[in-house]
Amino acid sequence: MKHISSRENALYKEIKNLAVNANARKKSGKTLLDGVHLCQAYLQHRGVPDLCVVSEVCVANDEVVGIVNRCEQIAVQIIVVPDALYRVLSQVENGVGILFVISIAKLAAPVHLTVNAVLLDNLQDPGNLGSILRSAAGAGIQQVFCSSGSASAWSPKVLRAGMGAHFALEIYEGVDLYSLLAQSNFPVLATSSHTKTSIYEVNLNRQLAWLFGHEGQGVDPRLMELATQIVTIPQKIEIESLNVAASAAICFFEQSRQHLVGLGHLGTVA
Structure with missing residues (x-):
């Protein structure tokens, strides 16, 4: 020493x-x-x-x-x-x-989406980013793509919130999400309160990507247009919206649940 x-x-x-x-x-x-x-x-x-x-x-x-x-x-x-x-x-x-x-490991982002992933558009809060990384790792998400306007994934605050999740994920920063989505023939789901299709009504037992955005402004409209499907998380109408990290966790683990059910671990899909 x-x-x-x-x-x-x-x-x-x-x-x-x-x-x-x-x-x-x-x-x-x-x-x-x-x-x-x-x-x-x-x-x-x-x-x-x-x-x-x-x-x-x-x-x-x-x-x-x-x-x-x-x-x-x-x-x-x-x-x-x-x-x-x-x-x-x-x-x-x-x-x-x-x-x-x-x-910090410098990874070259892939050109196409091919595995379970989460795309973060201009996410600002380090605590939210770290929580999303932690939930993603726990639910078996493999890749995380952060736009150039997002908080730094490797800042001490995000690392503390992630609780070690960084080391179980492939994290790409400064990614042009529009180009990535435009070039990928891969299912991409985004959440919105302005749709009636619930996440509990769609098939999540497959490889797919989740798209989340800025805490206040949400996902850029240009990116939303490239999403394969827009879904909502049912909630009490008195509550305007869920925190983005909470929304992401619900989506990730509903996908994980459907995967387990689809494999027969918990029964069969209705």
Whole structure:
């Protein structure tokens, strides 16, 4: 372990920049995984982080010890900083003081849709994006396509909300969703309150893509025109609309339910 006690240390300043500056993360292609769960998930699903940072007060924590031991086995550099310096790096209050610096995997987006996917048009809120990624991974969605106007999928806030879902998904950012849909002969479903066709009335026991949009403005009308089908989630008329992350979760798991029923695990489709 290497101990750093000065705020002026070059490596510490580099990590701090990643913690507070979105442009620094974008330019370097790196981000931070904050907390035990994300670090454990990364070690399990992706492998070797660039750097491990531990707060002095947490060095003896049982969960931290396990992560540090694994990092030592795979030759990851480990630095230890005073708690005051660590708090500058972390946005988690009262969390366990460990984080990873990782390189963001750069994936070339496919030209066509071919597997279960979700398309996000100008989604702004990091919490919503992280929740959608978490639900998508849990329901067996394989690919996520984010338009250039969407929140950064690899920001610390989205990573925390995703709870490790990033490492079970193929995530593509800055995607031209219009071109992707126009070139794909693949079923795409979007949700709207202005239709009578319920998600419970359509066949979801198949490979398909879901299209969701901006929290306030919804999906761009040009993209909606390319959707194969528009469906609605039945709800009380007193409620204007569901949160986009809640809507996505309902859609994903209704698709998952129909798949299980279709396979005969829960009976037969009526």
